[in-house]
Amino acid sequence: MFESIYNKFKLHFYQETFSRFQDREASLTTVEAFAMEAIYALGSPTVHEFAEFMRISSSNAAYKIGSLIRKGYVEKVQSESDGREYHLRPTQKYLDYYRISSSYIHDVMDRIRQRFSEEDLTKMGEILTVMSEELMPEVTVPASGAKA
Template sequence: MEKLTNDILREIGSLSRAIHSISDIKYKELKLQKGQFTFLTRICENPGINFIDLSNMLKVDKTTTTKVVQKLIKVGYVDKIQDETDKRGYNLFPTQKSIEVYDLIIKEENRNIEVCLDKFTESEKMVINQLVKRMSKNIETDWKNKKSKKESFK
């Protein structure tokens, strides 16, 4: 039986699920469903972003992005406006409602960061940030290749 060479991705996954679970409970009162806050923050930070760029930024398929954005539009957090140069495309903009909750979401994200990095030195925090960014960059090419080829196990 094949053995796992390192459990770092399991730990990162567990960390991510715990943070999302905490956030989902907190954001329920804002009428945000599971994981929608990640889409909302990226739209607020990138007004006018299109579906494809948002999908790539969050490493999810376009179908997932479409479903989440439709729900965010329905509850008044996002406006979808037809692209002026490409009439087939749409750009996403935060509404005043989303701008008002954005600061609450960022405060919660900052609190989660503080909890996760409690008792780490500033130097350790910088190293962790750099290493995780490198990991993300390393996997991005593979993710794009797998996504485009929809490869199966061989």
């Protein structure tokens, strides 16, 4: 059942994305879209942190980031604590794109809150917390990230 729900979220996102790009070519490739989702979820990683998380070389990451910068989906922001370091930050252009997916998640969550009791919602929250914190050790997201 979980896989079915996950697929419905993905399919809704694809429906909305394709319908919006019906009359024009989408500017993000599939790999770039995945990269942007990772950058957003990681919460302003450095290029090195992004490369390490995605298990790709720093040069490959830098190439992908360069393309995303040219397309206007991400920007490099100098670290306040270490001027030699730059963090990746999604631009408003990406946030508008991302909103396609996140707005549907919020709609479904609103429906869940209307449909189920506080007790059920508390239990659901407990289950999701255990899933995220204990049952998915392969995906470690820094505390500053975790937007999802």
